[in-house]
Amino acid sequence: MRRRSFLGAVAGFPACRPKRPRLNVFNWSSYVARNTIPDFEREFDVDVRYGIYESNEEMLARVLSGNSGWDVVFPSNYLILPMRENNLLAPLQHGWLPNAGNLDRRFQNPAWDPALDYSVPYMWGASGILFNRSLSPAPASWADLWEPRLNGRITMLDDPAEVLGACLKKIGESINATDPAVLLRAKEEAVRQKRLLRAYLNAEVRDQVVAGDVLAAQLWATTAQQAMDAASNLAFAYPSEGFAVYADTAVILRESGRVRLAHQFIDYLLRPEVAAAVVRETRTATANRAARELLREVSPALYPADDVMARGEWFEALPTPAQRLRDRLWTEIKAA
């Protein structure tokens, strides 16, 4: 902490201005390389305040006030619409983002923000099954996660959209289903599976899969990749019924008073060599085509082939009644 600004902060006054301009960036953990931020600070002669979060909810709770102090945050694609509706996002000036052309074609006009008016895709990923190779036959579909042989050695994500999504895919429906009858059937599946589950865990499960406590886990490909890098007896499957895909995007908050600098930062992240350095170190999947071309080795878990991707489905923002029903069903699953 800069001591000077600290005294001001304690007294409740706006921080005394440091000599260099300041940019406040709030991002997911493990989403930049070691040198990404220092290099930006040096090149643009600014100070970057870089904070990290672990879930969309954590970030949203902090920025919802419209007075959080952050300038750039990285919500997932299905939050763009709600954040826009709540007047949290500043429109982007594409004249200040010349590097946006480096994005993968798939991310040039995505469904959630067709003209990239408010968001620039940064990373993306999907959820699938991380499993121990000792399992034979290897799980290849969501339905395989209902098998009694996995009793007590399997986990699902602690996330209503993901768990219901997997159940919906298992019964051949869309992950974004809003029909109450369909959602109810998905809930039944989840309740049936709960008896087999060790727990609902997010990234925490990684070490337990590596240690061999857990044999199969519903997990995000990026987290799974970290586990596979740590232990060679693990593999990742994109389920045959289909799977959920998300993108994390860079946005500028409406409250930001440093819009120009925020654009410069986002454009800097869009440079091929910067984006490539990030994914080389963090083992995530970049939305940047030019950066991907710079990578020598591309993991099939992080970048599934086109025929696999054809089974993927993007998360969408859902209307209130569906959201409410889903929350209720999630509560029912948890209370079962």
Place this chain on the structure above:
Amino acid sequence: MNRLRALFLAPVWVIVGSLLFAPLAIVFLYSLLTRGAYGGLAPPWTFENYQRLADPLYLGIAAQSFLLAGISTLLCLLIGYPLALFISRSGPRKNLYLLLVITPFWISFLVRTYAWMFLLRDTGLINTVLEAAGLIREPLPLLYNPAAVVLGLVYGYLPFMVLPVYAALERLDLALLEAAADLGAAPRASTLRVLLPLSWPGIRAGIILVFIPCLGAYLTPDLLGGGKAMMIGNLVQNQFTTARDWPFGAAVSLALMMPVALLLVLLLRRKGEELL
């Protein structure tokens, strides 16, 4: 005196008024609104959020939370009371023992919980030791069940029972106990008949200080319960995060405080007793 008293009370009223009453009042207002199309708050004003609560699902979760919090409080009392008694009778070493009770709580609650996860895991210390000793062949499923949640709660809130009980016992005249023994009461009977009623204010404070946070806990059920059980705290947390339904979350929060307030009134209603 009145002027000085008013002066002395002014800061605390400013703090309590602005940082306790006003925030709770706002939460109450929120609880009467409706979730906006994509989260956020919207009219109309309604009691619907409270009506939604009268649902077997939520009542079941409330019952489950009361049960887990109740068991944890009881265990804290059963474990904490003898410890407090021991400390109150250990003469000059009292302060050292008190320090020993408090020291673990300087470590982040989260780190302590993770340490327990490490102890309870399949490949954790307890299972490894038991397996090495040849006592078990398959690891015991110690983690991710209600018992682990209770263990975490008891571990987390034990000092909140020990400290007030100790404070009450310390003020007691031990001569009373000896008198009871002299009059022929067996040691066990004297403990129950004399000690418990006299230390009741401490027990009462301990029950309040342990039961209430247990009731609202949400991190322990998530981390040690593996998210398989839902307590009221998790329900509230979910409304404010994944469901983004602030009005319902506010209603659940306030509904959670009603039984708490009732419990307080019951515990404190004795006539002539000072509230503090």
Place this chain on the structure above:
Amino acid sequence: MKHWLPVHAAAVFTFLYLPLAVLVVFSVNSSRFTAWTGFSLDWYREMLRNPQLAEAAWNSIVIAAVATVISVSAGTLAAYALWKRTSRLLAGAVYLSLVTPEIVMGISLLAFFQWIFRHLDLRLGMHTVILAHVSFTIAYVIVVVLARLRTLDGTLEEAAQDLGATEWQAFRTVTLPLLVPGIAAAGLLAFAVSFDDYVITSMVAGVDSETLPMVIYAMARRGATPVLNAVSTAIVLAIGTLTLLSARLMRQ
């Protein structure tokens, strides 16, 4: 009964210190996983190299110190006033604050700050965290100080006033010095509660006010890292030394 009380105490202390022992042992383990592979201080080195940890620790200390000073001052005065004549409303408020579940308190404070911010150009930051911490530590201070006051003899002050002291002088010279142990205990408790808080802090924290529990939580969520064990051991050592020092000072 005399025989099993020490046995019980020993068992409870084992229960309390088992997780701590685990933390200490694995903080000097060379492997990042949970098997013992040899002694090493690498995790302490990594801890010292982590600027985020240092800054968060500093923030936590500052927040806890400022919040403790405020709540101890206001709380002591309030306890004194309550001792003179009780107030059911204030006593009720103290209990209300003690019994409000953390999550409810955090959310209500966040809602309150958001509402204030609509009218004032302020941001979440150190000041909001400090205010939040004052709001939940002050009740502890009042309870502890009042408990100490109740053991004091009220006639001392009257005697002082009979001898010509004003009320303020009687408070300052007679009662306040006798209260010091209670105030110290209240301060320690308030500091500890503030230093460890995660739930409320995480809701009202701004850009420059990440606290140690927040950083620890973020790190732990990414998978248990031995750096956390090193941090925890360091905290216990630091606090232990401080407590021993202050105990020695108080005896002098």
